[in-house]
Amino acid sequence: xxxxLLPGIAAMAAIVVASNILVQFLLLDGLLTWGAFTYPFAFxxxxxxxxxxxxxxxxxxxxxxxxxxxxxxxxxxxxxxEYGPAVPLRVAIASATAFLVAQLLDVAIFxxxxxxxxxxxxxxxxxxxxxxDTALFFFIAFSAALTFGAAADANIAWAQDxxxxxxxxxxxxxxxxxxxxxxxxxxxxxxxxxxxxxLIVSRLxxxxx
Numbered sequence: 001x002x003x004x005l006l007p008g009i010a011a012m013a014a015i016v017v018a019s020n021i022l023v024q025f026l027l028l029d030g031l032l033t034w035g036a037f038t039y040p041f042a043f044x045x046x047x048x049x050x051x052x053x054x055x056x057x058x059x060x061x062x063x064x065x066x067x068x069x070x071x072x073x074x075x076x077x078x079x080x081x082e083y084g085p086a087v088p089l090r091v092a093i094a095s096a097t098a099f100l101v102a103q104l105l106d107v108a109i110f111x112x113x114x115x116x117x118x119x120x121x122x123x124x125x126x127x128x129x130x131x132x133d134t135a136l137f138f139f140i141a142f143s144a145a146l147t148f149g150a151a152a153d154a155n156i157a158w159a160q161d162x163x164x165x166x167x168x169x170x171x172x173x174x175x176x177x178x179x180x181x182x183x184x185x186x187x188x189x190x191x192x193x194x195x196x197x198x199l200i201v202s203r204l205x206x207x208x209x
Contacts, residue, residue: 005060008049012065015042020072031181040189043129046106047122051201055111062103069099088155090148094141102133122197130186134179142175
């Protein structure tokens, strides 16, 4: 493995592991988790690797993050809390699917836009990737339109209960509110992440000059 990949893999691993732990801690009456604020930085890592070393190397970091996420899900599935496994089967499948599809989409979009102004590729790829990630994860994990069997579905039944949209609007399945809140955080961090993206790329390129 190329040494240039090690910082990217280490950063991706730290984000994936931290997000899997912090997702257990709720904020705003359960509207968000602390993991919602760490996970979006996975897109920053992918975009940095893409800008500095190209799409092929970025995809290797994505696959490494995917493998680490699988390990985290397996471990989490063995931890039983009062309401069931820390990582139910549906949630594990949703997480892995959303991560892989969204991150690879991010790499593809970034590559198409890489020759434009510096901010366009990371911003557009992250916004689209984050939107796909949110839609896939919450639909697969919680939507009543999908079924994974009685046992698996029972662990996520709470997310299908009706609740005021964003705590104040008309009633909708709770998972829809959770998805919108999560998406809002991702979009905000996509904008904030442009700052470290610019600084890190500039610093590393100056050091290589």
